[in-house]
Amino acid sequence: MRILVVEDEKRVAEYLHKGLTENGYAVDLAHNGPDGLHLALEGSYDLVLLDVMLPGIDGFAVLRALRAVRATPVLMLTARDAVDDRVHGLQQGADDYLVKPFAFSELLARVQALLRRGTQQHAELDxxxxxxxxxxxxxxxxxxxxxxxxxxxxxxxxxxxxxxxxxxxxxxxxxxxxxxxxxxxxxxxxxxxxxxxxxxxxxxxxxxxxxxxxxxxxxxxxxxxxxx
Structure with missing residues (x-):
């Protein structure tokens, strides 16, 4: 399973890279919106972990552009915990939403659930x-x-x-x-x-x-x- 992490906070990105790699996933990193969108569109990923606040273009813009051509599952990461933000992300096409700070165990459980859903459910997303x-x-x-x-x-x-x-x-x-x-x-x-x-x-x-x-x-x- 390949996962793309789009996160501008280097410490958080490395933390996620280390934890996910230790759990058997192949992980690529991008630290800004344009690079993240390029990798998401050009690469073959089973899941994208996408921060909302990104330099260049924000996570919502990356998500909209990705959803125009790809159905890759997306888990949004954000420090903003307002309900409106979460609802907006889901309406834009995010599959799940996790507010920082979070326990890695919770993130891992959500990652596993999203990956499971993609293979077990009789649902399609375009x-x-x-x-x-x-x-x-x-x-x-x-x-x-x-x-x-x-x-x-x-x-x-x-x-x-x-x-x-x-x-x-x-x-x-x-x-x-x-x-x-x-x-x-x-x-x-x-x-x-x-x-x-x-x-x-x-x-x-x-x-x-x-x-x-x-x-x-x-x-x-x-x-x-x-x-x-």
């Missing part, structure tokens, strides 16, 4: 679309369809479905969903997440034989195509 089974999201037109039928989703439902689809195969807790979609700390006495999931499920799953949105009791929700 420049502007996310797919799972017969579900397709057009991120540019903000349109969702299933088996060719348009799903009439609200803005929040579309954002919720986008988040679930980007994390397909992963169980997302109510706390994580509430933070990412509603920018709120989850209150166990509030059922906003359950209500939203129930409404989304009524449009996404109820009219169709195959169910994609599943409840994992005591843990949260997961979007996946469970093959019988």
């Amino acid at each position: 420049a502007n679309r996310l797919r799972l089974a017969d579900l397709e999201l057009d991120l540019v037109r903000r349109r969702a369809t299933r088996a060719g039928q348009r799903l009439n989703l609200t803005a929040k439902e579309f954002l919720l479905l986008t988040m679930l689809l980007r994390h397909r195969g992963e169980v997302l807790s109510r706390t994580v969903i509430a933070e990412q979609v509603w920018d709120m700390n989850f209150d166990s006495d509030t059922n906003v997440v359950d209500v939203a999931v129930r409404r989304l499920r009524s449009k996404l799953d109820d009219p169709f034989e195959t169910k994609l949105l599943h409840t994992v009791r005591g843990m949260g929700y997961v979007l996946e195509d469970r093959i019988p």
Whole structure:
């Protein structure tokens, strides 16, 4: 597995290079936006670790340019922990988002999950679309369809479905969903997440034989195509 690390802080870049190499990955480094974009477009990588604040062009611009031609999984790294920044990164096409400072063990777990997802899930990602089974999201037109039928989703439902689809195969807790979609700390006495999931499920799953949105009791929700 080859990983590209685009990080302008030399100490952080070397730390990531050392840790990932020790775990069996081949790692290339870039320390600015233009070099990172060039390597991402010209090389063959299984994953890109991309810092947001980069000299030359920032990480969001690198991500947009990469997504125009490549579906390489991208894990964004940033010192900015505002929910809007995280949501913006996911909407631009990032597959995951990690806020600095972070434990290497957490980064490694996220790297492994992203690489696993690429080989195990029946989902496809191109420049502007996310797919799972017969579900397709057009991120540019903000349109969702299933088996060719348009799903009439609200803005929040579309954002919720986008988040679930980007994390397909992963169980997302109510706390994580509430933070990412509603920018709120989850209150166990509030059922906003359950209500939203129930409404989304009524449009996404109820009219169709195959169910994609599943409840994992005591843990949260997961979007996946469970093959019988």
